[in-house]
Amino acid sequence: MTRWWKLIALVVVAAGLVLAAKYFGIQEALQKVLQKIQDLGPWAPLAYIVFYAVSCVLAIPGSVLTLAGGFLFGIGRGIIFVSIGATLGATLAFLVGRHLLRRWIVEKVGSNLKFQALDEAVAREGWKIVLLVRLCPIFPFPVTNYGFGITRVSLKDYVLASWIGMTPAMLVLVYIGSLASSLANLGAGGRARTPLEWTLYGVGLVMAIVVTVYITRVAKRALEEKTKLT
Numbered sequence: 001m002t003r004w005w006k007l008i009a010l011v012v013v014a015a016g017l018v019l020a021a022k023y024f025g026i027q028e029a030l031q032k033v034l035q036k037i038q039d040l041g042p043w044a045p046l047a048y049i050v051f052y053a054v055s056c057v058l059a060i061p062g063s064v065l066t067l068a069g070g071f072l073f074g075i076g077r078g079i080i081f082v083s084i085g086a087t088l089g090a091t092l093a094f095l096v097g098r099h100l101l102r103r104w105i106v107e108k109v110g111s112n113l114k115f116q117a118l119d120e121a122v123a124r125e126g127w128k129i130v131l132l133v134r135l136c137p138i139f140p141f142p143v144t145n146y147g148f149g150i151t152r153v154s155l156k157d158y159v160l161a162s163w164i165g166m167t168p169a170m171l172v173l174v175y176i177g178s179l180a181s182s183l184a185n186l187g188a189g190g191r192a193r194t195p196l197e198w199t200l201y202g203v204g205l206v207m208a209i210v211v212t213v214y215i216t217r218v219a220k221r222a223l224e225e226k227t228k229l230t
Contacts, residue, residue, distance in 0.1 A: 048072065062086060069085075126158070
């Protein structure tokens with residue numbers, strides 16, 4: 001039980017970092033940094049991409065940054081720069097999870113058949129699971145970045161599926177950001193959500209159910225196979 005409590009604690013801490021963005025003024029700090037990036041002129045795209053990537057590693061939610069991409073650079077260039085920054089950041093966070101967290105997790109719960117089954121399921125159906133999760137904006141982006149790093153999904157499958165799966169929500173948020181009147185209006189507290197956003201979250205809820213059912217079935221099948229071999 002102690003091993004599982006430690007694993008649960010790790011997930012809670014990761015989720016807490018996401019919630020901290022809302023309650024400890026991180027959004028205001030992001031807006032100040034984004035304002036400085038806007039003032040960099042031709043260097044703004046590079047600074048934005050680097051800042052986005054670093055923010056992913058620090059588990060800072062990327063929705064405001066994605067909206068800012070649309071505001072700062074317009075729809076066309078915004079999509080390109082957000083895509084690069086988000087994919088680079090997701091990859092870096094994945095590598096941190098793979099090389100720093102996975103060994104610890106395996107040492108603690110690696111002998112557990114349920115963990116082995118889930119790990120096997122993600123390794124076998126890796127790109128499908130990553131794609132489905134990325135298509136669901138309800139799952140916290142920072143948590144899933146590190147979470148996939150703990151599994152055995154290949155880096156290639158993770159990066160490609162992440163990029164494809166993030167694109168629909170990215171297009172919506174960049175478009176909405178391009179319509180904003182100022183950086184201060186990008187945060188959820190400074191504006192009302194649009195019908196397009198509510199539609200996106202509605203689709204995300206459906207996708208969350210699909211992902212949960214799919215992963216459960218694949219993991220159950222892997223667990224049954226492992227049980228037969230033991």
